[in-house]
Amino acid sequence: MKDAAAVAAVLAGDVDAFAVIVDRYRDAFTRYAVRMLGSREDADDALQSAFVRAFRHLDRCRDPDRLGAWLYQIVINECRTLATRRSRRELRLVRDDPEVDGTSVEPDETDPPLRSRIESALAQIEVGQREAFILKHVEELSYEQMMEITGLGEAALKMRVKRARDRLRELLEGVRHE
């Protein structure tokens, strides 16, 4: 069943046809959500919320043949909202909780694997920059595709990718000798 046929079936009242859409796009968005949110649990929530939202508003998908791009927009918005809300919560925790001031943390004796260090650095950069970096370099989308799904202009996206790269370079200084 093609995307347009699945959308038409759901709009005609066949709720089970939505399972075809879920099955087709779930894996494509999972890696993005996990990298963006830094945890599989949060990605699970964000994707579930995104697909339910997509079901609710499926009649607003203007071009069912481009369903994937439309779904991507919803996933990106959901991840952005969750990441922003979480970063505010974490910021407040750091500011409010005297035990979480970072000074009493014992250094880890074992050197964490490279991927964990990159993920940890990625989690520290601004949400919009992280989003642009992941779409460009991890998901390997073109700027044209990124513009379509984020609604941002090319100059803004290029600048965010550049700032993300610069910030990651600072955070990972010493890990990689260029």
Next chain:
Amino acid sequence: MNDHAGESFDEKDAERHQPDARDHAFAEWLAAPLRTPERLDMTWDERVMSAVLAEARAGNSPHRSSTVGRAGWWTRPRTLAFSPLGGLAVAAVFAALVLAGEWCARWLTQAGETMSSAVAAVRPAPDTVHMVRFVFVDPTAEGVYLVGDFNGWSKEATRLDSTGEGGAWSVSVALESGRHEYAFVVHGPSGERWVADPYAPTVRDEFDTESSVVVLGGPASARGAT
């Protein structure tokens, strides 16, 4: 010059900072380990489809809001042609309908004032009652209760019924127009937990507890209950 979320940039900036070979190599070094595929747990599809079915049962199917089909015939603009004499007749019928409608409205208002005067004396604002269906999906839940300003935040007053499929729980509650805050209290294997509706706007109280918001009636109406 553009500005997004406090960042300023222009086309020249973007051009000036074109990545060089060193930037590309660094980005590739960063991104390569992050490209390994990720998978969600085996129950994810089932949970999503349970939530989708719950949405459909709660009347949130996308086909219901479509103007194509059943409801389209009266929302679609139409052009009707009348002769001058026919037009006068139609105008007369229309005027009669308007007058009859006004008379009915006045009669209903008087009757309503008589029947609900005790309630109106205490709370003059409400004019409409909305039946709101609250749906919560959690296959591990052993019991789910709805708490909100409308039931005094009682943890026992409003129990959701299991729909018997995919861990969905639901209850319908009559609510007056206006803004209401609510949350779910979920009983499960690890005890009792307070959960805000994941599909509605949320607020935090002075204890930093998150609750959800549903606004009913009026132009600012926002659907919060799932």
